[in-house]
Amino acid sequence: MPPRIQRHEKIIALVREHNFMPIEQLARELDVTPQTIRRDINQLCEENILRRYHGGATLGEGLENEELTTAKARRQNEKLHIADLIVEHIPDNASLFLSIGSTIEAVAMSLVKKRKGLRIITNNIHVAAIVSGRTDYTVIITSGVVRPIDGGVTGVATVDFINQFKTDYAILSAADVDEDGSLLDFDYKEVSVMQAMMENARRCxxxxxxxxxxxKALVRMSSITEFDAVFTDRQPSESMRKRLQDAGVKWFIAESEESNSD
Known part of the structure; x- marks a missing residue:
């Protein structure tokens, strides 16, 4: 197989695994120059396999729907456990911000089953669809531009809309949790929306x-120590545990077969 084809396959595999890969990181992984990676990405973009995005590459339209479906199916059980654990800490008649992501969509499904009288503000059209069937809920969807890949609504108008409200809770996710406690994402517009939700909620x-x-996402959202509680399916490292204890952040573990193997 020609080296260029082998390189293309490795690039696609890395983007599949991480959802986004910066050009510089791809160059290091494949031991070639950034110029070579740019040429490879340009060709893969022409074939609709990848898409250029903020100095790197994400999946193109030819693969992203398949990848999203596969990822959701593979991890749905884990996300549902986390969602149920979060909902245990949300009372009836609360007001909430719900953000973007499949974990938050799982939270919405759990809320519909277990909580009544909620007031929900979301920038996620899938969440809005899930919760809108409850006649005792008030559901507000933000203004802004809809992102086709996941139904997220982002942009300056979205932030301005959120700043009009004050809720009891903001339930958010992140694309990346760094060992130093940084919470990161791939899209600066989405980050701005989540920061606005955090600023306008009593508990996060x-x-x-x-x-x-x-x-290894690129855009800084916040620090994990700015949240009141973290819900996940893994044990924290010793350094993370100390950081959370010092900040008074609670760490809740949704038990699963994988979490028990840590």
Whole structure:
């Protein structure tokens, strides 16, 4: 197989694994120049396999729907356990911000089954669809631009809309949890929306599965110590445990077969 084809396959595999890969990191992984990676990405973009995005590459339209479906199916059980644990800490008749992501969609499904009288503000059209069937809920969806890949609504108008409200809870996720406690994402517009939710909520809960740790996203959202509680399916490292204890952040573990094997 020609080296260029082998390189293309490795690039696609890395992007599949991480959802986003910076050009510089791909160059290091494959031991080639950034210029070579740019040429490879350009060709894969022409074939609709990848898409250029903020100095790196994400899945193109030819693969992203398949990848999203596969990822959701593979990790749905873990996310549902985390979602149920979060909902245990949400009372009836509460007001909430719900953000973007499949974990938050799982939270919405659990809320519908277990809580009544909620007031929900979301920038996630899938969450809005899930919770809108409850006649005792008030559901508000933000203004802004809809992102086709996941139904997220982002942009300056979204932030301005959120700043009009004050809720009891913000339930958020993150693309990446770094070992130093940084919470990161791939899209600065989405980050701005989540920061606005945090600023306008009395309590902030973070829901992240084990696959979100150490993914090397680029855009800083906040620190894990800015949340009141973290809900996940893995034990914290010793350094993370100390950081959380010093900040008074609670760490809740949703038990699963994988979490028990840590």
């Amino acid at each position: 809960y973070l829901g992240v599965d084990r696959h979100k740790f150490g993914r």
